[in-house]
Amino acid sequence: MAVKFRLGLIINPFAGLGGSVALKGSDGVAEEALARGAKPKAHLRMQQALEVILPYQQQIEVITASGDMGESLAKEMGFDVRVVHSVDGKSDASDTQAVVKHLLEEELDLLLFAGGDGTARDVYSVADDNMPVLGVPAGVKIHSGVYGITPHASGMVVKMLLDGELVCLMSADVMDIDEVAFREGTVRAKRYGDMLVPAEPRFIQAVKMGGIESDELVLVDIAAEVIENMNEECYIMGSGSTVAAVMAEMGLENTLLGVDLVQDQQVIGTDLSAEQLLQLTQESFTQDQPIKLVITLIGGQGHILGRGNQQLSSELIKRVGKDNIIIIATKTKLKALEGRPLIVDSGDPQLDRDLCGYYQVITGYHDYVMYQVANPDLN
Numbered sequence: 001m002a003v004k005f006r007l008g009l010i011i012n013p014f015a016g017l018g019g020s021v022a023l024k025g026s027d028g029v030a031e032e033a034l035a036r037g038a039k040p041k042a043h044l045r046m047q048q049a050l051e052v053i054l055p056y057q058q059q060i061e062v063i064t065a066s067g068d069m070g071e072s073l074a075k076e077m078g079f080d081v082r083v084v085h086s087v088d089g090k091s092d093a094s095d096t097q098a099v100v101k102h103l104l105e106e107e108l109d110l111l112l113f114a115g116g117d118g119t120a121r122d123v124y125s126v127a128d129d130n131m132p133v134l135g136v137p138a139g140v141k142i143h144s145g146v147y148g149i150t151p152h153a154s155g156m157v158v159k160m161l162l163d164g165e166l167v168c169l170m171s172a173d174v175m176d177i178d179e180v181a182f183r184e185g186t187v188r189a190k191r192y193g194d195m196l197v198p199a200e201p202r203f204i205q206a207v208k209m210g211g212i213e214s215d216e217l218v219l220v221d222i223a224a225e226v227i228e229n230m231n232e233e234c235y236i237m238g239s240g241s242t243v244a245a246v247m248a249e250m251g252l253e254n255t256l257l258g259v260d261l262v263q264d265q266q267v268i269g270t271d272l273s274a275e276q277l278l279q280l281t282q283e284s285f286t287q288d289q290p291i292k293l294v295i296t297l298i299g300g301q302g303h304i305l306g307r308g309n310q311q312l313s314s315e316l317i318k319r320v321g322k323d324n325i326i327i328i329a330t331k332t333k334l335k336a337l338e339g340r341p342l343i344v345d346s347g348d349p350q351l352d353r354d355l356c357g358y359y360q361v362i363t364g365y366h367d368y369v370m371y372q373v374a375n376p377d378l379n
Contacts, residue, residue, distance in 0.1 A: 005056075005110075005162060008103040009064040009074055010096055010123070012115035015042040015138040041347065043073050045138040045151045046114040048349060050077055052155025056162045063106050065091070065099045093122045100126040110161060110198075112154065114138040117176040120146050124174045124193055132169055132196045134158070137205075137345065142307050145172035145205060146197050149303070150345045150352065153203035153377035160200065170199035202376040205301050218330050219245035221365040226294060226328060227265070234281055235262045236320070238295035239309050242328050246294065259311045274313040281319060291319060294326045302337050304373070305355075306345025314348035322355055327371075328362045334371060341374035 050073070053060065057079050064070030065085040074081045084102035087095050096113075100123055103111060110132050113123055116139010123133060135147035136154045148154030160167050171194040197204060223246040237243050237260045247254035250265050258271035261280055269280050281291050293312070297304050304327060305312060317325075327342070344355045352375055361371045 004061040004080070005059055006106060006108050007060050007062050007158070008099075008106065008108045008111035008113075009046075009062050009070040010099050010111070010113040010115075010119075011042050011046050011068065011070050011073065012096060012113070012119040012122075012138070013042055013068040013091060015115040015119055042114045042138040043068065045347070046070075046112075046136050047073060047077070048151035049112065049114070049136045049148070049155035049158070050074070050079075052152060053158050053162060054078070056159070059162060063103060063108070065095060067091075069095060069099065093118070096122040097126045100131075104128060104131065108132070110134060110158065112136060112158065114151075116140055116142055117144050117174075120144045120174050120195075121176050121192055124195055127195060130196070132198065134197055134204075137306070140308060140310060142205070143175035143177065146174060146195050147205055148203050148377075149205045149301075149343050150306070150349075150375055150377055152349055153375070156377045157198050157200050157203050161198065168199040169196045171195070172197045172204070205303075216245075218332075218364060220249065221367070222246070222328050222330070222362055223249035224365045225362050225367070226326065230265060232264055233289060234268075234291045236260075236277065236281070236291065236293045236312070236316075237262055238293065238312065240296045240298075242296040242330070242333075243294055246328070257308065259309060272311060274311045274316065277311060277316050278313070278319075281316070290321075290324050292324050292326055293317070293320045294328060296328050297333060297337075297342055299333050300336060301343070302340055303343045303345060306343075306347065310347075312346075314346045314351050317346055317351060317355070322357070325355075325359070326362065327359050331363050331369065334361065334363070334369065341372045341376070343375050344373055345375075 060079060062074040062079045062081045063084055064074060066083050066087050069087055069091050071081055071083050085099045096119060112134050113119060114136040120135055133146060134154055134157055136151045137147045148157060173194050174192045176190060176192060226246045227249060237247060239257050239259060244254045244256050252267050254260060255271040260267055261269035261272060295304050298307050344352045346352055356374050358370050358372050360368045363369050
C-alpha cells in the first residue's frame with residue numbers, strides 16, 4: 001500500500017470576521033463582529049484551497065481537529081480524516097495550539113492552516129523548526145510571509161508537492177500588529193519569528209513593506225490627477241496612505257485603515273462596513289450611475305484587494321465594475337514589485353479572473369503606467 005500524504009489541517013473559524021464590518025481585525029472582537037452581522041468565511045477560503053487537490057484525495061490523509069476547525073469541511077469534501085483534538089464549544093487560540101502540539105507527533109508532510117496573522121502566531125508559538133507550514137489567507141491582517149497570495153494559490157503549492165515537483169523550503173517571517181493601535185489608525189508591526197514554508201515565489205506572498213511614503217510631492221501629484229477627474233459620482237475611497245493623500249488634498253477627514261465614501265467631494269460615510277457600503281451605493285446602482293473605486297496596492301505584496309480592505313466585498317466590486325476601478329500608486333512602490341503583477345483576492349475566484357488584465361495606474365499628475373493584474377495561480 002502506498003504511503004499517504006499526511007496533511008495537517010487547521011481552520012480558525014473566526015478568522016477575518018472583523019474585516020467586513022470595519023473592525024479591522026478579529027482578535028478579541030469575534031462576538032462583536034458576529035453581532036454586527038459578520039459571516040464566517042474561513043471555511044470557504046480553505047475549501048477553495050482544498051478544491052485544487054480534490055483529484056488527489058485518495059492519496060491524502062487529513063489530520064485535524066473536530067468540527068469547524070477542520071473535520072467537518074474535510075469529511076464533506078470526501079477526504080480521509082483523522083481527528084486528533086476535540087473542540088469543546090467555540091474554538092480559540094488554545095485549540096489551535098493544542099492541535100499543533102498533536103500534529104508535531106504525526107510527522108506531517110505539511111500543515112495547512114486558514115487564518116490571519118494571529119493564527120500564524122498561534123501556530124508559530126508551538127510548531128518546531130522542522131514543521132513545514134502553509135497558510136491559507138482568511139484573516140483581515142496578512143503581513144506574515146507564510147501565506148499563499150490567495151486560497152487557490154495555497155492549494156496550487158500543495159498540488160506541486162503531491163505531483164512530486166521539486167519544491168524547496170524557506171524561512172518566512174511571522175508578523176503581527178497591535179490591533180488596538182490599528183483601530184486607532186496606527187500600524188505597529190512586529191516580527192515574532194519565522195517558520196518553514198514551501199519556497200514557491202509565484203504563489204507565496206512577500207512580507208509587507210512598512211513605513212509611509214516619503215515622497216510627499218508625488219502623492220500630491222497623484223491626488224491632483226484623481227481630483228481633477230472627479231465628478232458627481234460616488235467614490236469609494238480605499239485604505240492606505242496613498243488614498244489618504246487624495247482625501248487630504250480635498251480637505252476631507254480620512255479613515256487611514258478603513259473605507260470612506262465621497263460624493264461631490266464631500267464625505268457621506270466614514271469607516272464603512274461591507275453592508276453599509278452596499279446600502280449607501282444602492283441608490284446610484286439603481287439609477288444606473290457609475291460608482292468609482294479608488295484603491296492602492298500593499299507595498300511589497302502587490303495586493304489591491306483582499307488585504308486589509310475586506311469591506312470591499314465581491315458583490316460591491318461587481319457593482320462597481322472593472323472599468324470603474326482607479327488604481328493609484330507611486331512608481332517606487334511599483335518598481336519594488338520587481339515585475340510581479342498586482343494581485344486580487346476578492347474571495348470569489350471567478351471575479352478574480354474577471355478582474356485580471358492591464359490597468360492604467362495613476363502615478364502622478366497626467367502621469368500613468370500600464371500595469372498588469374494577474375494572479376499567478378489563475379494562469
